[in-house]
Amino acid sequence: MNLSALRSQFPALMQKVDGAAPIFFDGPGGAQVPQSVLEAMSAYLGFYNSNLGGAFFSSDKTVAVMGEARQAIADLLNSPSAGQIVFGANMTSLTFSFSRAISRQWQANDEIIVTNADHYSNVSSWRQAAEDKGATVHALRINEEDCTLDMAHFESLLNANTKLVAVTYASNTTGSINDVKRMIEMAHQYGALVYVDAVHYAPHELIDVQDLDCDFLACSAYKFFGPHVGIVYGKREHLEGFTPYKVEPAKDVVPGRWETGTQSFEGLAGVVAAVEYIASLSELDASHARRKRLEAAFTNSKMHEMALSKHFLSRLKEFPQIKLFGITDESRLAQRTPTFALTFEGLEPRQVSEFLGKHHVCVWDGNFYAQGLCEQLGVMDKGGVVRIGCMHYNTIEEIDRLFELFAQLLG
Ligand SMILES: Cc1ncc(COP(=O)(O)O)c(C=O)c1O
Structure with a gap:
């Protein structure tokens, strides 16, 4: 570089x-934040500041920006479709709202696993949802010598009652990367869902949600050279199958049903520019597919x-x-x-x-x-x-x- x-x-x-x-x-x-992100945000606010669904040019532009942002993040995460990308204020707010929806079905015998490596946005959200349902929460220990997760402890915590594992891809404090792919395989053997916090991981490493086979993965654009926008990828069956808390007149279609209130459209314009900035760190020119450029970057x-x-x-x-x-x-x-x-x-x-x-x-x-x-x-x-x-x-x-x-x- x-x-x-x-x-x-x-x-x-x-x-x-x-x-x-x-x-x-x-x-x-x-x-x-690079200049290109600042310019994209300023151009949106300066010329197109609007909302979704109007019969005029700036509203059309707003719809287009949102679609481009979903596609940019789909490329960044290797999501099978742009329609599986949900935006929100930040990762914490999105995770609280997903935890409310996912926990609707939990019962007293159910068990949840959180970790000692995680930022508490991926702990408190699940712990509080479990408390409301009387479900049990286990905290997975770290290996103190390298601050990775203790996989033997993880194995001992998993059982047929485990409903969800909330785990960070990389520690925001020590930088240790966890073997999340293996944890997902193990959790799936018990039918448990896995919600991955990739907030710290995303600016450093290429993410592939299909290879991971994670159920949900969250990140935050301000950690990867963009503005303050939260992001969740979900498997389609989950985005369709779970029921979010939402205002009744809002359309009940994926992914918008998970997006409460008006989004930061200028932020989404910045998200597109941030992903393009990362892709520009590759030696491949823009004629190559963005995912390919991101891999090289x-x-x-x-x-x-x-x-x-x-x-x-x-x-x-x-x-x-x-x-x-x-x-x-x-x-x-x-x-x-x-x-x-x-x-x-x-x-x-x-x-x-x-x-x-x-x-x-x-x-x-x-x-x-x-x-x-x-x-x-x-x-x-x-x-x-x-x-x-x-x-x-x-x-x-x-x-x-x-x-x-x-x-x-x-x-
Ligand atoms: C690893 C990790 N997870 C989650 C969060 C929360 O993200 P947000 O600020 O988008 O709510 C942070 C923020 O620092 C973080 O570092």
Whole structure:
């Protein structure tokens, strides 16, 4: 990838703050946005701001934008059809609404599995739905040495009463990727549905919902260089079979029956541009199918992200005062995203992020709503961790600057 050319497409990466270029390691909390996405959103609002179903040009354009956005996400996720893509305000709101609909059929003997690796949008939603029905919720443990899920524990939790498994594809805190495909196969043997949270995974890896055979998969466009739009893919039989809570006059057809209220159409225009931006990271030109370009793009960005991870982990060895939670083995870089959860001897996570923030290096500290993970790792009551989140637009030089600042901070 031509890093300087792609970075020049991001106004945020080109700006100066107090005369210096800021460094963004905050991607897992929300990625930076290329100019093409800003332009698509501004053009929609400037010329076509409307709603669905009117007898005039801007409404026609709004319908077209929505269709294009569904097709763009279908390409990104390899959905068999665009009609299986549902939009909403964000992943959390969509997951709460899917959990209400799916749990209508649950009963007292039913069991649900959530995980200690997940952001609580994929935990609280199911836990609260289960509480309403008297169903039992099991929390799947992580392996503390690499923060992946404990598959033996998973096997022991599955049984004929398991109705649903809610699992994250990759941890938003440690970057560990879970073997979700195998978990889906195992869950399906017991007739359980699987709802995959791919919010953290989506900007880093190519998703293939058909290969996974997941029942539902959720992601969020602001994590993959787009605006704030939530997304759920569902198998058609489920989108048709479950009954959402919806306003009665709204059409009861898939996928719109799952979309409550007016969508952010400018956001959907931005979603199309964001998927096109990712596809542009491939060396293939626009004459190739978008899915093909996306495949090549993710191969390129993964290669760069693995190089960032390798460099980060090797520099970290110079600092015995810093502890990393997650995969450290260089032979397993493909099994993690370049997201690093750190604690510092003698310093609160907030002290570290504030020091870096003063130097315009943007990192998050806290638990990132990954409460089960932070509890199991014993950092929940200690301010969580410092999260360094690299994206494909980050550079080796930026990582070196971060470690220079670590050296200053640790004296
Ligand atoms: C892994 C993961 N899942 C879910 C969410 C929630 O997504 P949203 O902000 O779209 O509700 C986040 C947000 O940070 C996340 O990182």
